[in-house]
Amino acid sequence: MLKYTVLVLLVGIPKLLLQAQVSYEAIFVSLTSEENSKPFDLSNLRLIGRERILNGTFEVLEDLDEEHFQISVEIYSNAARDGNFKLIPLSIPRQGLCTFFKKYGFYLRDCIKNGINTDLYVNTTSCLFPKGKYYLKNVTINVQNWPIIMQRGLCRHVGTLYKDDVQIGSYNITSSIEDRAPKYY
Numbered sequence: 001m002l003k004y005t006v007l008v009l010l011v012g013i014p015k016l017l018l019q020a021q022v023s024y025e026a027i028f029v030s031l032t033s034e035e036n037s038k039p040f041d042l043s044n045l046r047l048i049g050r051e052r053i054l055n056g057t058f059e060v061l062e063d064l065d066e067e068h069f070q071i072s073v074e075i076y077s078n079a080a081r082d083g084n085f086k087l088i089p090l091s092i093p094r095q096g097l098c099t100f101f102k103k104y105g106f107y108l109r110d111c112i113k114n115g116i117n118t119d120l121y122v123n124t125t126s127c128l129f130p131k132g133k134y135y136l137k138n139v140t141i142n143v144q145n146w147p148i149i150m151q152r153g154l155c156r157h158v159g160t161l162y163k164d165d166v167q168i169g170s171y172n173i174t175s176s177i178e179d180r181a182p183k184y185y
C-alpha cells in the first residue's frame, strides 16, 4: 500500500518539481585528453567564469560511424578531492558510437542542444557524426537524469575511443558534485 501511494505521488509530481529535489549540482572542473587523442580535438574549449561554463569550438576530425568507431566510459569518484580517484561500478562497456548515442545520448542532450548550445547535428537514423568544427556555448551540466543520490566531491568520466578495435584516444571530464545552493522563490 505504501509502495503504491509513493508511486502515485511520484507520478503525480511534475518533472520540474522532481528535478528541484535533486540535492546536488555538478560543475565543470576540467576537460583533459591524452596527447594526440582522436577523433575529437577539444583544445579550443574553455571553462569560463565563476560558473565554469563550457564555451568555444571543438572539432570532429573525421566522419564517425557505428561500424568503425567504439566508445567505453568509466566513472570515478574522489570524495576527498585529493586526486585519488576510485573507479565506481557504473561503467558503460565498449560499444558502437551510434549505439552509445542512442542509449545514453539524452545525458548529453540534457546539456547540449542543437541550435541552442551547438551546431553539431547527429542524425540518429544515418547515425553519423560528421567531420567538422562546431561551437559549444553556455554549456553547464544538467543533472536532471543523473542518480538521485551522488557522492559529493570530484566525479570523473573517462571516455575511451576506438577505431577498428584500436584505441585512438581518451578524454576526461571532471566535475564537482556539490550541495545544490538553496533557491528561494
Ligand SMILES: *[C@@H]1O[C@H](CO)[C@@H](O)[C@H](O)[C@H]1NC(C)=O
Residues within 6 Å of the ligand: 032, 033, 034, 035, 076, 085, 156, 158, 171, 172
Ligand atoms: C584521466 O583520468 C584517469 C583516472 O583518474 C587518470 O589516470 C588519467 O591520468 C587522466 N588522464 C588525463 C589526460 O587527464
Ligand SMILES: *[C@@H]1O[C@H](CO)[C@@H](O)[C@H](O)[C@H]1NC(C)=O
Residues within 6 Å of the ligand: 048, 055, 056, 057, 135, 136, 137
Ligand atoms: C565562446 O566561444 C565563441 C566561439 O564559439 C567565442 O566567439 C566567444 O568569444 C566565447 N565567449 C567567451 C566569453 O569566451
Ligand SMILES: *[C@@H]1O[C@H](CO)[C@@H](O)[C@H](O)[C@H]1NC(C)=O
Residues within 6 Å of the ligand: 123, 124, 125, 126, 127
Ligand atoms: C537522417 O538520415 C536518413 C537516412 O540516411 C535520411 O533519410 C534522413 O533524411 C536524415 N534526416 C535528416 C533530418 O537529415
Ligand SMILES: *[C@@H]1O[C@H](CO)[C@@H](O)[C@H](O)[C@H]1NC(C)=O
Residues within 6 Å of the ligand: 138, 140
Ligand atoms: C545560459 O544558460 C542559462 C541556463 O542554463 C540561461 O539562463 C542563460 O540565459 C543562458 N545565457 C545565454 C547568454 O545564452
